[in-house]
Amino acid sequence: MRNILFVILITITASDMYAQYVSVDTVKLNEAYRNLMASNSQENQEAYFKAFPNNWMEYIATYQSCKDSKPKNLQYSYVYEQVKAFGKLKTISYVEYCRKLVNLAVGAKLDLGASNYLQILLHAKMITMSGSIFNTLAWLHRGHQFEFWAFYWASPYISKDNVTDLEHLQKLYKEKHPLEVKIMVDAYKFFSGKVNLVSSGYLESDKK
Structure with missing residues (x-):
């Protein structure tokens, strides 16, 4: 148990460090988004998916x-619409789409704004393409699967929707994906209703 928590803490610390140095092409992303809004063609959907x-x-x-991040990040004002557009892509294969979706969730941490929008999208896609998501997870190391589910279930309060979701997914995949289901359940025990928003703090919020 202590080893698991130690790995999680190291992963969280590392993600904070590296996020500051990742190179992103917002010009390409925003251009692809504008093109997609002008025409929902297959070419534009594929270009937006890649961007x-x-x-x-x-x-x-x-x-x-969140919008209060400093220095001010103007790209934040586009996050809701751009995540929504990503969720509406129809011409991308389930395999490709789920690979990117899972990659986005592995290592993610819950907060207001961008992080929350991603979690909402993840839950929506679990309804329509859970089979492809589980197939994708099966290729990951166990630790990365745990990270995926940690973000998926992360919430400061116990949710009835999460309880229903857990039971439904267990029934669907306990035979085909027993290992993935076990990891999913373990992550639920730690993270559903037991995680503060990043912006709320950790130890300070725990005392309240």
Whole structure:
């Protein structure tokens, strides 16, 4: 147990350090978004998919956590619409889409704004493409699977929706993906209703 928590702490610290140095191309992203809004063609959808951040480091470096981040990040004003547009892409294969979606969630931390929008998208896609998501997770190391589910379940309060979601996913995949389901359940025990928002602090908020 202590080893698991130690790995999580190291991962969290590392993500904070590297996010400051990730190179992101917001010009390409915003141009692809404008083209997509002008025409929802397959070409524009594929271009936007490629321009959208590939993982959590790129995502949070692009949008930051909230509008109050300093120095001020103008890209934050686009995050809601751009995440929504990413969620509406229809011409990308489930395999490609889920690979990027899972990469975005692995290592992510819950907060207001950009992080929250990503978590909402993740839950929405779990309804429509859970099979592809589980197939993608099966290729990951166990620790990365745990990180994915840690973000998926992360919430400061116990949610009835999370309880229902957990039971539903267990029933669907306990036979086909027993290991993935076990990791999912373990992460639920630690993170559902037991995680503060990053901007709320950790030890300070725990005392309240």
